[in-house]
Amino acid sequence: MPRGQDLLNAARLTLVASLSALVLAGCQGNNNRAELAYVARPVETLYNAAYRELERGRYTEAALLFDEVERQHPFSEWARRSMLMAAFTNYQATRYEEAIASAQRFIALHPGSSSAPYAYYLIAICHYERIYDVGRDQSTTQAAYDALQQVVQRYPDSPYARDARLKIDMTRDHLAGKDMDVGRWYLRSGFHLAAIGRFQNVIREYGTTSHVPEALHRLVEAYVAMGVAEEARQVAAVLGHNFPGSQWYEDSYSLLTSRGIDVPGEGVEETDPGLLQRALDRVFG
Structure with missing residues (x-):
């Protein structure tokens, strides 16, 4: 889905302002974030x-101005809108923490x-887009x-939940991949019990x-390496039983x-159902 399209459509207004009286001044904090000089303006x-x-795609400047709306008019309806718009524009600028x-x-x-589902979704996307490879x-x-x-839990019927479910599958795959990466290292290094713990966790x-x-x-x-x-x-x-004909079964x-x-x-489930159940209990127990 287009990123933030709903917010952009909802926020569309006649553009009547000029930035000439607003100038960038100084920096704030350790992150060198610019801020606007305070010049009182109508909301x-x-x-x-x-x-x-x-x-215009000037996301950092837009975020500063949306923040300024909240700073100058904190109790207005515009402040509520601007808070979420600032989050969106910072996201567009890849300023994920902001x-x-x-x-x-x-x-x-x-x-x-009614915009709370989007706020939760935006937080999730900011984390999701910073997922590193499984080696990190x-x-x-x-x-x-x-x-x-x-x-998904708070808004299961929202369009955001549908997209979140797809991304959950991908994050689970990343988390499993990390356990596999660590488990393989343990296995190569001869730490068999530690490796077994990782592989069982994946399962x-x-x-x-x-x-x-x-x-x-x-x-x-x-x-096998442990002689068990x-x-x-x-x-x-x-x-x-679960992956017959796979390369991994052939290797085993x-x-x-x-x-x-x-x-x-x-x-095996037909010839010796007890064996399969014992195996499942051992692996998943």
Whole structure:
């Protein structure tokens, strides 16, 4: 969906203002954020000036002006609009922390507003667009996941929830990928119990992601390395039942047979349902 299109449509007004009397002055704080010199202006003049800058794509300038509306006219309806518009324009300028702060302030002051779902969604998107690759710290990914869950749980029937659900799947895949990355490192380094913990977590917490077949195979590898044949065999049974014909099952099959370990074939749930249940209990328990 176009980013912030609803806000832009809702905010469209006749542009009547001039920025000539408003000048940039100084910096504030450690982030060197510019601020506007205080020049008293009517609320509509400020808001329209901000909106004009937004349409021009001058997002930082627009955010400053929207903030100025709130600063000069804090109890007006325009201040409520400007708070969310400042969040949106900061987002457009990739000033994510400022965008999150404005959206959070809007939610705190106007929790029952019809625009609250968008504010929650904007917070989630600011986190989501900063997700790093799985080789890095995933705190941002977790923050994105938590914020997206807020959107879905609070406003399940909103259009924002539909998009959030799609992005939740992607964040879960990233989080699972991080566990897999760490688990593989543990496995290569000989820390088998730590590796098993990571791979089991992928299966328990991210069971619908694309990483599950590999996680099962890596469990087989870890159990074989520890000399625990029965556990390796049972996990292979789960892998063969759920992902028959996959490369990961073929790799597990080859590994086990090379060690002389009998491998349950496909259809194990029909020939020995107890074996499959024991394997599931061990992996997911």
